[in-house]
Amino acid sequence: ATLGYYKDDFIKYFVRKHTRRSPLINRGYFSRYSAISKVFREFLAAAEAAGLPAQVLCLGAGFDTRWFQMLSENGKPMYKCLEVDFIEVTQRKASIIKREPALSSLLIKSACVDGATLSTEGVPNSSSASSTYPTNVHIDPNHGEIFSPFYTLMAVDLRKADKLDAAMEKAGFDFSMPTLILSECVLIYLEASHASAVLSHLAQKFHRAAAVAIYEQVKPDDAFGRQMVLNLELRGCPLRSLSAVPTLEAHKQRLLDCGWSRSYAHDMDELYRLFVDPKEQARAERLEIFDEFEEWHLIQEHYSIALGVNDAEGILKNLGLHLRDGGGGKEERGGCDRGSSGEWIPSTGGCERAGDTAGMYYNSSYRGSNDVNTTLASNSSNNSTAGINCSGNGNAIGNPKRMAIPLQSSRPQGFSGSPPPPPRMGAGFLSSSPPPPPTALSRSPPPFHGSLPGLLHPGNGQKRGGGNVPLPSLSVKPIPSPTTANASISMPPPSLSTKGNI
Numbered sequence: 001a002t003l004g005y006y007k008d009d010f011i012k013y014f015v016r017k018h019t020r021r022s023p024l025i026n027r028g029y030f031s032r033y034s035a036i037s038k039v040f041r042e043f044l045a046a047a048e049a050a051g052l053p054a055q056v057l058c059l060g061a062g063f064d065t066r067w068f069q070m071l072s073e074n075g076k077p078m079y080k081c082l083e084v085d086f087i088e089v090t091q092r093k094a095s096i097i098k099r100e101p102a103l104s105s106l107l108i109k110s111a112c113v114d115g116a117t118l119s120t121e122g123v124p125n126s127s128s129a130s131s132t133y134p135t136n137v138h139i140d141p142n143h144g145e146i147f148s149p150f151y152t153l154m155a156v157d158l159r160k161a162d163k164l165d166a167a168m169e170k171a172g173f174d175f176s177m178p179t180l181i182l183s184e185c186v187l188i189y190l191e192a193s194h195a196s197a198v199l200s201h202l203a204q205k206f207h208r209a210a211a212v213a214i215y216e217q218v219k220p221d222d223a224f225g226r227q228m229v230l231n232l233e234l235r236g237c238p239l240r241s242l243s244a245v246p247t248l249e250a251h252k253q254r255l256l257d258c259g260w261s262r263s264y265a266h267d268m269d270e271l272y273r274l275f276v277d278p279k280e281q282a283r284a285e286r287l288e289i290f291d292e293f294e295e296w297h298l299i300q301e302h303y304s305i306a307l308g309v310n311d312a313e314g315i316l317k318n319l320g321l322h323l324r325d326g327g328g329g330k331e332e333r334g335g336c337d338r339g340s341s342g343e344w345i346p347s348t349g350g351c352e353r354a355g356d357t358a359g360m361y362y363n364s365s366y367r368g369s370n371d372v373n374t375t376l377a378s379n380s381s382n383n384s385t386a387g388i389n390c391s392g393n394g395n396a397i398g399n400p401k402r403m404a405i406p407l408q409s410s411r412p413q414g415f416s417g418s419p420p421p422p423p424r425m426g427a428g429f430l431s432s433s434p435p436p437p438p439t440a441l442s443r444s445p446p447p448f449h450g451s452l453p454g455l456l457h458p459g460n461g462q463k464r465g466g467g468n469v470p471l472p473s474l475s476v477k478p479i480p481s482p483t484t485a486n487a488s489i490s491m492p493p494p495s496l497s498t499k500g501n502i
Contacts, residue, residue: 005030005284006037009072013100014063014093023288024295030284031268032184032215034276035305039213040066040180042319044078047178050315052209054079055179057168059158059198060186061085063093067151068106077110077150082171084164087155090144094153097146098139110150111137147171158186159194161201168205175205178315181212188216189237192244196258199308203259209315212260214306218267220246224298251306260308264321269300274323 001008002018005026040056047054058064061083070078084090097103111134138147146153152171156163173179181202187195202212219225220242229239245251248265255263272281290296307321 003287005287006033008065008069010065010068010103011063013096013103014065022292023290024292024299026288027284027290027296028299031272031276031300032303034280034284035268035271036182036184036213036215038275038277039211039305039307039319039321043178043180043211043316046316046319047079047209050178050209052178052315053174055173055177056081057173057179057181057202058083059181059183061093061153062089068103071106071110071150080150080172082152082154082168082173084154084156084158084167087144090153090155091141092144094139094144094146095141097153098141104139107137107139107146107148107151108134111148158190158198161197164198164201165205176208178209179206179211181206181210183212184215185217187214188239188241188245190241192241195241195244196254199255199258199260203308203310207310208312210310211316211319212255212308214251214308216245216251216304216306217242217302218245218247218251218304219302225302228302248304248306251304255306255308258308259310261310261312262320263306263308265304265306266321266323267301268303268305269297270323271305271321272300275321278324 001011003026006029044054056067056079058081062085064083067077067079067081067083083093085093097107134148136147136149138145140146144153144155147170149172152167154167154170156167158164168175187198190198199212202210217225217228217239220229220239229242232239245254248267251265252263266275305321307319309316309319311317311319
C-alpha cells in the first residue's frame with residue numbers, strides 16, 4: 001500500500017513496523033487484491049441493481065480493512081460486514097479499532113447513518129466528540145468483539161457451525177439477501193471434511209443469492225508445489241485440505257458437491273493476465289523494476305481463486321470469473337453448472353481454459369527439489385500466505401552466467417483474433433531478442449532436444465534441471481594483430497579485464 005500498488009489508508013494501524021518486501025511479493029499482493037476486488041465490485045453492483053442490501057461474511061478476516069476503506073471512500077456503508085477469526089486475532093483487532101480515532105470514528109459515522117443517538121458511557125476521553133460512541137456500537141477488546149449496525153467482529157471456530165450461525169444472527173444477517181463469502185487462505189488449513197462442511201452449511205443457509213470466493217494454493221504434486229507444502233509444514237502451517245482439492249477441476253467439483261449451483265476456478269497466472277483490470281495492471285507494473293519473471297509465473301500457477309454461486313432468482317447471473325478473450329481456444333468453458341437432474345454440465349458463462357494456463361507449457365516439475373529455495377512471507381493474523389519467493393541456487397534472474405534458452409510451446413502462443421500472450425521472461429527468456437555476439441569469447445549454441453531443455457549454469461559447469469542439453473563449447477577468437485599496411489597505427493595494450501568481452 002505504501003508503494004501505491006493499491007489504496008489502503010488503514011492498514012498502517014495494524015502493522016507494527018514497515019518491512020520492505022521484494023517486487024515479487026508486492027506484485028503477488030496486488031494480483032490477489034485486484035482479483036478479489038473485482039469479484040467484490042461485481043457482487044455489489046449486482047445487489048445494487050436488484051435494489052437489495054448486500055452482506056459480506058469474511059472468514060479468517062485477520063486485519064482486513066476493506067470495510068473501513070470503502071466507507072471512507074464512499075461516505076456511507078456499502079454493505080453489512082461480519083468478520084470472524086481466532087480470538088487472539090479479534091482481540092488485537094478490536095483493541096486497535098477502539099484505540100485509533102481514524103477507525104473508531106468510522107464506526108460512529110456508520111452507526112449514525114442507522115439513526116442511533118450518541119452516548120459517552122464507557123468511552124475513554126469522552127470529552128472529545130470524536131470518541132463519543134453511538135448507543136448501538138459496542139467494542140469489547142477482552143472478548144475480541146465489535147457490534148455495530150454495519151460492522152461486526154467476532155471470534156468463531158469455523159468447525160462449529162452453531163457458533164458461526166450465532167455470529168451471523170448477532171450481526172443481523174438476512175439469509176435471503178445477496179451475500180458474498182470470502183475465504184483467503186483459510187479453509188485450506190482445515191481438514192478436508194471440515195472445509196467441505198463449512199461450504200455445505202453456507203450453501204444451505206444462503207440458497208437465494210450468494211457467492212463464495214476461495215483463494216488457495218493448488219498443484220502440490222510438482223517440485224515447486226512439494227517445496228511450498230514442506231515450507232509451510234515446517235512453519236507449523238500444514239495445508240490440511242490441499243490434497244483433497246489439488247487442481248482447479250477439484251475446486252469446482254467440491255463447490256458443486258457442497259451444494260453451490262455453479263462454480264468457477266482459475267489460477268492466478270491466468271486471472272492476472274485476463275481478469276484483472278489491464279489499466280490497473282499496467283499502472284502497478286510501472287511502480288518497481290521487476291525481473292523475477294520465472295519465479296512470478298511459478299508462484300501464480302500455484303495459487304488460484306475458486307468461485308461458487310447460488311442464484312435462485314437470477315440476481316447474480318452475471319457474477320463469475322469471466323476472462324477477457326486473450327489466449328483461450330475452442331476448448332474454453334465457463335466453469336460448471338448443476339443440471340436439473342443432478343448431473344454436472346459445462347457452463348457457457350465463464351472461461352475455464354482447457355490445456356495449459358498461460359499459452360505456454362511450463363512444466364515446473366523438471367526442477368529438482370534442491371533447486372528451489374522458497375521463502376514465505378505470511379500474515380501473522382491468520383497465517384495466510386502472502387507470497388513465495390523462489391530463486392535457484394543463489395543465481396538471480398539476469399545473472400550473465402545464466403544462458404538464455406528459448407522454451408518451446410507445444411501449441412501456438414495465441415489464436416486468431418487475439419494477440420499472443422507476453423513471453424515468459426527469466427531463465428530461458430532473459431531477452432526477447434538474442435544478445436549481440438561477444439567480441440573475444442563466443443559460445444556455440446547448444447543443441448536443442450525436446451520442448452523443455454534443462455537450464456545451464458555455465459559459470460560453475462553444472463547442468464540444472466532434468467533436460468539433456470550439454471554444456472556449451474567455448475571457442476576463443478584471437479585478437480587480430482596489426483598488418484603491414486597499418487603497422488604505423490598505435491595499438492593500445494590489451495586489457496586484462498574480461499568484463500566487456502563475456
